[in-house]
Amino acid sequence: MKTIKYIYLGLFSLTFICLSSCELTGDLDDESIEFSLDAETAINDENSANLALAGAYAGLTSQGIGTVDHLAAIPSSLAGGVQQGSFANLEEPTYAINDPLTTETQSNRNSYATLYQVINKANWIIEKVEELSDGDFEAPNRRMEMIAEAKGIRATAHLYVLRLWGQFYDMNSEYGITVRTSPVRSADAFPRNTVAETYAAIIADLDDVIASAPDFRQRYYVNKTYGKGLKARVLLYQGDYAGAAALAKDVIDNAPSDFGLSANYTSIFDHSSAAIYSNTDIIFGSRIDAAAGASGSFFYTWEFYYGLTPVTATLATASTTIGTQSILHDSDRISSQQAMGFYGLKNLKWANDNTTLNHLRISEMYLVLAEASARASNSVTTEALDALNAIRIRAGATTTGSNGFETYPATITYEAFLEAVRIEKYIELFGEIGEEWFDMVRYDYADGFGSGFQVSDIKATATNSDKFILPIDELNIQGGGNVVVQNPGYN
Numbered sequence: 001m002k003t004i005k006y007i008y009l010g011l012f013s014l015t016f017i018c019l020s021s022c023e024l025t026g027d028l029d030d031e032s033i034e035f036s037l038d039a040e041t042a043i044n045d046e047n048s049a050n051l052a053l054a055g056a057y058a059g060l061t062s063q064g065i066g067t068v069d070h071l072a073a074i075p076s077s078l079a080g081g082v083q084q085g086s087f088a089n090l091e092e093p094t095y096a097i098n099d100p101l102t103t104e105t106q107s108n109r110n111s112y113a114t115l116y117q118v119i120n121k122a123n124w125i126i127e128k129v130e131e132l133s134d135g136d137f138e139a140p141n142r143r144m145e146m147i148a149e150a151k152g153i154r155a156t157a158h159l160y161v162l163r164l165w166g167q168f169y170d171m172n173s174e175y176g177i178t179v180r181t182s183p184v185r186s187a188d189a190f191p192r193n194t195v196a197e198t199y200a201a202i203i204a205d206l207d208d209v210i211a212s213a214p215d216f217r218q219r220y221y222v223n224k225t226y227g228k229g230l231k232a233r234v235l236l237y238q239g240d241y242a243g244a245a246a247l248a249k250d251v252i253d254n255a256p257s258d259f260g261l262s263a264n265y266t267s268i269f270d271h272s273s274a275a276i277y278s279n280t281d282i283i284f285g286s287r288i289d290a291a292a293g294a295s296g297s298f299f300y301t302w303e304f305y306y307g308l309t310p311v312t313a314t315l316a317t318a319s320t321t322i323g324t325q326s327i328l329h330d331s332d333r334i335s336s337q338q339a340m341g342f343y344g345l346k347n348l349k350w351a352n353d354n355t356t357l358n359h360l361r362i363s364e365m366y367l368v369l370a371e372a373s374a375r376a377s378n379s380v381t382t383e384a385l386d387a388l389n390a391i392r393i394r395a396g397a398t399t400t401g402s403n404g405f406e407t408y409p410a411t412i413t414y415e416a417f418l419e420a421v422r423i424e425k426y427i428e429l430f431g432e433i434g435e436e437w438f439d440m441v442r443y444d445y446a447d448g449f450g451s452g453f454q455v456s457d458i459k460a461t462a463t464n465s466d467k468f469i470l471p472i473d474e475l476n477i478q479g480g481g482n483v484v485v486q487n488p489g490y491n
Contacts, residue, residue, distance in 0.1 A: 046137045055121055068114060078462070081431060082431065084305075085305045086343045098468075112165060113476070148211070148227075152209040155206050158198065165177060170445065175485075179201045189483035191485070199234060206234070223283075226283050226360055228247050229364070232247035232251065244368055255283075258280060259362050261281060265336070265394065276354050276356065312431075315330075322411060325403055328403075334430065370384045370417075380414055392405075441468045449465045450465075
C-alpha cells in the first residue's frame with residue numbers, strides 16, 4: 001500500500017512524478033509513469049516544465065487509501081449518502097455518525113497530505129517557469145498558460161483542503177488552512193491562515209487562470225472556463241451571491257462551444273468508451289483510465305470501502321408540494337447510476353475504466369446561478385427559476401403543470417425554492433466530489449446554526465457544527481511541531 005509522508009516532514013525533497021513523454025500534446029493516459037524529476041534543478045526548459053505539469057495533474061488522480069478518491073467519499077459519507085463497506089478501516093464508520101477520529105486516521109491523514117503534495121508540485125512549476133523567458137517556449141504565450149494551469153491546480157487543492165479541514169462557510173473564522181504559495185525547502189511548519197486569507201489566495205490564482213490559461217486543450221486540463229466556474233463556486237461559498245450569479249451566468253452564456261449541457265444525463269457517465277472524456281458537460285475532470293493503471297483505486301473505494309445508502313434513492317422518489325402540484329424530485333438520474341453489487345449498492349459514476357473525477361461540470365453552474373440569483377435578491381427571480389428548471393428539463397421533466405416529474409412553477413416560495421435547488425444539486429452531483437455535503441453545511445450556516453435549515457434535519461447524527469469539518473490528524477500536527485492549531489471540538 002502506498003505510504004504518504006506527513007506534509008511537514010520531508011517535502012522539501014519532494015520529487016515530481018512525471019510522465020515519460022517530453023511533450024504534453026497527447027492524452028495523459030497514453031503515457032506511463034516511469035521516473036521522477038528533482039524540481040529544484042530539473043525544470044529548466046519547456047520539455048521539463050511539461051513533465052512537471054503532467055506530474056501535478058497526475059497528483060489529482062493519486063491512488064491508495066485516503067488519497068484523492070476519498071475526497072468525494074468522505075463528504076458523501078458525512079452527508080449520509082454512502083456508508084461503511086466490507087473493507088472499511090476503523091475511522092470510516094465515524095464519518096457515518098459525524099464524529100470523526102483525530103488519531104490513526106489513514107483516510108483523513110493521507111488525503112490531507114496528498115493535497116499538500118499537489119500544492120507543492122504546483123508551486124515548483126510556478127516558481128521555475130516564472131524564471132524562464134517566453135523565448136524558451138515554442139509558442140510565445142505557452143509560458144504564461146503553463147503558470148496559469150499550475151495555479152488552477154493549486155487553487156483546486158487549496159479549496160479542497162479548506163472545505164474539509166477549515167471553516168469554509170464563515171468568512172470571519174480564524175480556522176482557515178495553511179496556504180502555501182512557494183515550494184517547501186525545509187521542514188519548517190507554518191500556522192494556519194484565516195478563512196478570508198485562504199479565499200483571497202484561491203481567488204488570486206483563479207483570476208490568473210481566467211486571464212492566462214488556455215481557452216481549451218482537453219477537458220482534463222485547466223482552462224479559462226474552469227477558472228470562472230470555480231470562482232463562481234468560491235463566491236457562493238463566501239456568500240457573495242451577486243458575484244457568484246454573474247460569473248455562473250457568464251460561464252453558461254459565453255463559454256466556448258466545447259462546453260454546454262449534455263444532451264442527456266447518463267452520457268456524462270457512459271464508461272463504455274473514451275468518448276466520456278469529450279462530454280461537453282465536464283468543464284474540468286481528471287482523466288482516470290484503466291489503460292494508465294489509475295482507475296482501480298477510485299472503483300474500489302466506492303465498491304469495497306464506501307457503498308451507497310438508500311438515502312439518495314429515497315430523496316429521488318420523494319416529492320414537494322407547490323400549490324396544488326405534487327412535484328417529484330427526480331425521474332431516473334439516481335437509479336441510472338446505482339446498482340446492487342456484491343457488497344451492496346454501488347455508485348456507477350465510478351468504473352474500472354473510462355472514468356473522470358469531475359472537479360466541475362456546467363450543470364453545477366446552472367444550480368449555482370439558481371441559488372445565488374435567488375439569495376442575492378431574497379426572491380425567486382426568473383433567472384433563478386429558469387436555471388433550476390433547465391437542469392430538470394434536461395433530466396426529462398415536463399411542463400404540463402400537473403403532478404409528477406415537472407418543472408417548478410413561478411408560484412414557488414423563496415424558502416421552498418432554495419430547498420428545491422439544494423435537493424436538485426444533491427441528485428445531480430451525488431457521489432462526485434462531495435458537493436452535497438458542503439451545500440448542507442452552507443445552508444445551515446446561512447440560516448444560523450441551530451435555526452432554520454439544519455443539517456440534522458437531513459442527517460440525524462450531524463448535531464455538532466464543530467464536527468461539520470474534519471480534524472487534522474494529530475500525527476500531521478505533531479509532525480509540524482504543533483504549529484498548526486487543531487479545529488474546535490477536537491481537542
